Amino acid sequence: MTSHLFAICFRASRPADLARFWSGVLGWEPDDGPTGGQDSGIAILPPGAGGFRLRFLPGGEPRTGRNRVHFDLTSDSPEQQRRTVARALELGGEHLDVGQLPEEEHVVLADPDGNEFCVIEAGNKFLADTGSIGALACDGTQAVGYFWSEALGWPLVWDQDEETAIQSPDGGTKITWGGPPVAPKTGPNRLYFELALPAGADAAAELDRLVALGATRVDAGGGDARGGDSGEGDGDRVMMLDPDGNEFSVRTPR
Numbered sequence: 001m002t003s004h005l006f007a008i009c010f011r012a013s014r015p016a017d018l019a020r021f022w023s024g025v026l027g028w029e030p031d032d033g034p035t036g037g038q039d040s041g042i043a044i045l046p047p048g049a050g051g052f053r054l055r056f057l058p059g060g061e062p063r064t065g066r067n068r069v070h071f072d073l074t075s076d077s078p079e080q081q082r083r084t085v086a087r088a089l090e091l092g093g094e095h096l097d098v099g100q101l102p103e104e105e106h107v108v109l110a111d112p113d114g115n116e117f118c119v120i121e122a123g124n125k126f127l128a129d130t131g132s133i134g135a136l137a138c139d140g141t142q143a144v145g146y147f148w149s150e151a152l153g154w155p156l157v158w159d160q161d162e163e164t165a166i167q168s169p170d171g172g173t174k175i176t177w178g179g180p181p182v183a184p185k186t187g188p189n190r191l192y193f194e195l196a197l198p199a200g201a202d203a204a205a206e207l208d209r210l211v212a213l214g215a216t217r218v219d220a221g222g223g224d225a226r227g228g229d230s231g232e233g234d235g236d237r238v239m240m241l242d243p244d245g246n247e248f249s250v251r252t253p254r
Contacts, residue, residue, distance in 0.1 A: 002153050003206060003250055005052045005168075006196035007043065008069075008136065010115065011059025011188065015042050017092075018113050019056045024091045025073075025084065026132050028054070051131070051172055055194065065183065066098070066139075068246060069191040071117040072106075074127050074134040084119050085109065115190060126158075126165075126174075133173045135165075140177035144244040147214050148175060151195075151242075185245050194237075196251040203252035207238060210250070214243040 012018040019042040023030060031043035031053060041057035075081035085107050089095075092112040100108055105121035120127060120134060127134030138144075145164025149156050154175070158165035162179035197206055211217060218239040237249045 002209070003151065003195035003197055005152060005193060006251060007053045007055045007194040009041075009055045009057055009192050009194050009249070010113070011190045011192075012041075012056045012113050013059075014113070015056035015058055018111065019044055019054075021088075021091045021093070021111055022054055022056075025088050025093075046131075050170060059188075059190070065186050067115055067190050068139040068183075068185070069189065070115065070137050071133050072127065072135040072137050073117060073119045073132060074124070074130060075120060075122045077122045081107065081119055081121055088119070113190075129171065130167075130174055131172050135174045135176050138175065138177045139182055140179075140244050140246070141182055142177070142179055143214070144242055144246070145177040147243050150213050151210055151215070182244065189247055192246065193248040194251065195248065197253055199253045201253060203238075203250075207240075207250065207252075210240060215248075216241040218247070 010018060019030065022028070023044045026044070026046075028044040028046055031045050041055050043053045043055045045053050073084060075084060088109050088111075093109045096108045096110040096116055098108050098116065100106070107119045108116065109119065110116055118137070124134070142159075142162040142164050145156070145159070145166065148154070149164075149166045152166070152168075154166040154168050156164060157167045157174065158176070163177065164179070165174050165176040167174045197203055207217070218241060236252050238252055239247060239249050241247060
């Protein structure tokens with residue numbers, strides 16, 4: 001059994017404040033279960049049983065350039081786009097200039113921790129029927145898109161001019177990579193993927209599979225790279241790097 005995308009994790013200077021912001025923008029509810037406890041940060045849950053959660057973990061590293069991952073939020077109508085922007089500004093977001101052109105219809109914002117995100121205009125066909133988070137838009141190579149397609153078992157839905165995108169067979173949010181040029185990495189990513197294995201899965205075999213696909217285990221001593229108790233009571237976390245050097249974690253059952 002392969003890993004599934006369990007959460008997108010934010011390293012946040014004020015996890016509770018950032019969780020309230022994104023809960024308010026997306027309309028997602030706080031997680032009242034074990035994964036919502038302060039020991040492991042704070043989580044908010046998407047509506048319905050599918051999809052991934054957002055987790056907000058303590059991590060106040062100084063900002064050193066733009067994030068390699070940002071959200072593209074969808075809009076059903078121009079009015080909804082305006083409402084989403086207004087709600088984000090009301091909750092502490094701000095407009096952000098990243099060089100977008102005046103004729104571009106999407107709106108670029110930053111959350112209260114400075115993380116970029118876009119509110120996409122209505123009628124965007126590529127993000128049709130994806131949900132409120134239409135895409136996790138990533139700065140990355142074609143090779144890393146291929147890696148994540150194999151790692152998650154999500155088929156490629158775009159592969160042109162070294163740009164790639166994948167999507168779960170069940171639909172929902174797409175993950176996209178823009179291809180070269182890829183900006184150099186200048187420290188730990190503020191946003192990273194957290195994978196999870198179901199109970200009873202062979203964790204060692206899955207970690208070996210990810211390494212065979214091109215991941216690297218993060219362990220200074222060459223050992224098993226476990227991050228110790230995740231604070232969630234149901235497993236440990238193993239930290240890894242994807243082929244572009246982006247951190248991700250794998251929650252392994254005990």
